[in-house]
Amino acid sequence: MLNYSHDWRLVLAAFAIALMAGFTGLSLTRGASKLDISRRKSVVSMAAVALGGGIWSMHFVAMLGLQLPIFYFYDGLTTLISALVAILLTGLSLLILHFRPRSGTSKALAGAIVGVGISLMHYIGMSGMELCRPVYTPAGVFGALAASIGLSILAVRVAYSDRGRRNIVIGTVCFGTAVVMVHFIAMAGTAFEASGDQTTSGPALDNETLALLVTLAAFLISSAFLLTSATFAPNETPEVAKSKDGAKDHLVKDEVVPARDAKSVIRIPHEKEGRAYFVDASSVAALRAEGHYTLLYRGTESLFCPWSISEAEERLAGAGFIRVHRSFLLNPSHVAKFERNKDTAECQLLEDPKTRIPVSRTRLAELREVLGL
Template identity: 55%
Template structure:
């Protein structure tokens, strides 16, 4: 006969809070990552993976601390540790897809699917570690949890990565945080419990008090990361020196900037493109740029093997570089046809390849831009 069980409402709410904080921390850490050098990019992705995977794990066990059964139960230490590592590893794979592949709709769906499956896999691996109690799943409950995790995972990544703006990251946080909690509680709704009949001595186990301390520590770290990122995530309003208690050094006003030469209102053009490196704003000639890729309100410049962060938006770059013969081949890409070394048509779409910038390949060409790109490449 199945055991009766109940849930502790405060811990249910606490699990949702942990899920939201971990989701925000992981997604906010990845903002602007694609513009970083490869080593720094890997480091940030590793931190984001720990935040997302660890957050999924912490949410699950905060919720499990609120599970009330009429019998004592424990958790196998090794299985519990494996469930955390599995969640971190799967989240890492999903983020690698987003930040080391061309960001297309298909790659977003793949990454969202992987992340969603990671939520479900972590849940069921963690549940398998219960000792003195056996979880019995209904097929409908498992299928519902899997469908919810994959569907919401894809939606979360689609929102968070459609535009890397603060608004999208916040919306992606809400969706992913809800996904983590919903998968857990949908699965629990389709789960029953039986007392385990065993005469074998328990292996190394974690009781609820020890688990509570571990989860509290991890949740504290997630909260700290959440607060630190939250402080810098939204731009602070400028403050007048008189409103600050600490003394300020003398501030000298900069001389007014010289008047800029007038440009054609219809076809503005900049002789150089700004980018940020080593804390300085530097410039590169348009002829040296193979392509630009949108990164939220900014864009990434590809010059040979280098990837440079530019304060221009992709729309601003398109307007300014019109006279330099740059063309829009996709909503996220602006290319210099002189750097294109090969073109491949794929039904109604296509891809451009750049021998001088291998890290850029391949650049997608959308169906609506196909005619313009082919004309610029001399194919029509």
Template identity: 55%
Template structure:
């Protein structure tokens, strides 16, 4: 067997790549269930590319740091397949999480699929090595698979248990450790031996070419990380989870009461929302709260939440005079639907007992006076 070691800088870089990919992918999908199906699929696809590409990039950054006493290269076709497998398996897990009821079984199943995706990507990628053959026993594969499954299930369970900043950050750490730990546990249990014959199925891919490809992938992940990170603090709920229960026709009350039969408000027939490719108009009086979701909004009614094409600023302007108040930079609330108010040190929380899709709304310090006055406190 060949002796091997690792470049510590590339080991540290591989962990950073896994963490950035995990944060970006989990942040991209936040609030996705409030989007129409078409847009939700696009978001899920982008997150799958980031998370799956992050698994692949982490693996090959670490493999670039692998130092062996012989020269070796990779089969380009097998290397490409390893990336596509990771993206497809992560994509399947995200489809379950965002297009099926998020039961404990679905969450655990999705985490298991992500864990298996990490394992399959690793061993397919290792199979692409030429002139140097990796050797693993059944027990070695089982141990590394177990580590990947446990940490991946934990990552998805934490990240999707509640869509708060804290949960997404903890889920990011678990995801990064799942990818990182699985790789290095597997490598520690792997033996390397010289192979005189190269069984190349596709073009040869030496370390220099691979390094350029991995550098581009890491650059894109870093860019996506910066783009999502710059708005993470500004748009996240500071005192509560983002409700992401899938919107379905069976759970919604008859929408006839929400269609545009209301008097004009702020120059509109009502508040627009989209469902199955059509635009309807909700009665502002039936809306309990409106939450910012990037450049769009989510409307909270008694038993459902709806995608609105307005921004939170546009909603605030158009609904002036309709009784809505700004409770937080991300929220407009209708005081008529508030069931209780809790005062904290320098902020507060509004509760909506009759609104199943919205358990609570944070109240920022600068908005406390107007809210208390509106509630008669």
């Protein structure tokens, strides 16, 4: 077996890549669940490339920092496959988080998929070594898999327990630490032996040059995604509203509903005395399921709508409405007061303070994010 060591400059660069990728992916997906389907898919795709590509880039840079007493290099096709596995499994976990109810089970499943992706990416990438053969121990493989799944579940739970800035930063640290720790836990259970003809010529670029190029590419991709799609700008600052006595007693997020031109205004039908009428969706505060139909809360009125709650959720996805309960859709721009009650909450409406909209436990984090809490 061969003795080996690591170039710690490349190890630090790998850790920096993991942090950058984690912050980019978690920032991109902040608020994605309230976007319409096509925009949400686009954001999730970019985040999958950032997170999955970051996982692979971290691993590859760290492996390029591996110092062995013999010459070795990596097969290009195998290396590409390892990168695609990381991106695809990361994308699958993000689909679960942003296209399904965000429960404890879904978070654990998403974290487990990311963890499996990290381990698969690592061992597929290692199998691409040329002129040097890795030898694994069962304990090393099991330890790496257990660590990757456990740490990834922890990272997802932290980042998605509350989608605020603090949790994104903490989740980023958890994510970066998870990827780096899994890599070195796996390496601790791996030995190397020479294989093949050592006179074989390798790629034109040496390992250090490749590491520099991969690091630069990872940072450029993450930076581009952050600059074009993610923001922590002041326009997220909530507007402080006042009650009738002038006291500042509740928060309403500014500009929750995206601006739309006249041609794209969404109108909701309601029926009265056998006739159909239409109202602008922005004037509706909430919808409540009523059997196979819904009731619209508009001002102090309750109007009968022929849509089911599921149909309304699909049609109003681009109008800023979010599902806060199995029986309620809410327009956050009409929220006057948010009141937490242990694991659930209630929202009071601006136009009709007597109406309270319940918020279920599984929808609480998403609503708090939208309201800027």
